Amino acid sequence: MGAAGLPADTAAVLVHAINPYGFAWTRRVTEEGNDLNRNYVDHSKPYPVNEGYLEIADFLIPADLSEAGTKAAEAKLAAHRKKVGEVAYFRAVSGGQYSHPDGMFFGGGGPAWSNRTLHAITDKFLKGRNDVAVIDFHTGLGPYGYGEPITHFDIDTPASRRVRAFWGESVTESKRGQTASQARDGLGHYGLNRVLLEPETRLTMCTLEYGTFDRESGQKAFRADHWLHKHGDPLGKEAGPVRAAMRRQFYPDADDWKEAVLFRGHQITR
Secondary structure (H helix, E strand, C coil): CCHHHCCCCCCCCCCCCCCHHHHHHCCCECCCCCEHHHHECCCCCCCCCCHHHHHHHHHHCCCCCCHHHHHHHHHHHHHHHHHHCHHHHHHHHHCCECCCCCCCCECCCCCCHHHHHHHHHHHHHHCCCCEEEEEEEEEEEEEECCEEEEECCCCCCHHHHHHHHHHHHHCEEHHHCCCCCCCCCECHHHHHHHHCCCCCCEEEEEEEEEECCCHHHHHHHHHHHHHHHHCCCCCCCCHHHHHHHHHHHHCCCCHHHHHHHHHHHHHHHC
């Protein structure tokens, strides 16, 4: 069913490439260095402190990316991972941090341009509507080619029940610990949820997360990308392999993956 099949009182709004800098440079972050999916916090309040990240920041993006330097950094990370356990380790790495602007998963010192732009779109097209349904497309976490519909609403609320009524029993809930993401705030979901409030507007939102490759390869790609833009030359000879690894992690250039994405995307959108 295309746009012509929608009821007369229903509209579709498509928002694409909200991070043009990231598209241009094959990066996850914005021109400010913000990870958009950690930037939708309430910037009027004190930022959360990620103690775990503070302990490992210098080893995640070491200045020395030689074989010896990498080996030393990996040893430090492995020791920390063993000490705190898998969940705490990945929460420290990817849960979001607000202390290192050139580090991984930085949530920013204020709303990024992309954040402000999405809020402007929301103000113009979505505020005051009775019902708003949102599908937030993502790639990078989960089984290869599988599209996981995730909700971040509180457990057993009208909103979380609507999500399950829309998309069925394949929905996973982050508040139940059912998802691979370790983010606790800053997601686009929370940004929209702060401005589209019940009962004026019923927001029904899922994040459709398509799996690509394992999390370890993703972390390796992220670290190299941040090293390149912090210590290396983004226009130098080392940039090509780094950008290729980032693109591969988020967009596998394989027909089977693309076909799975199209099928699931059509199913969830329909």
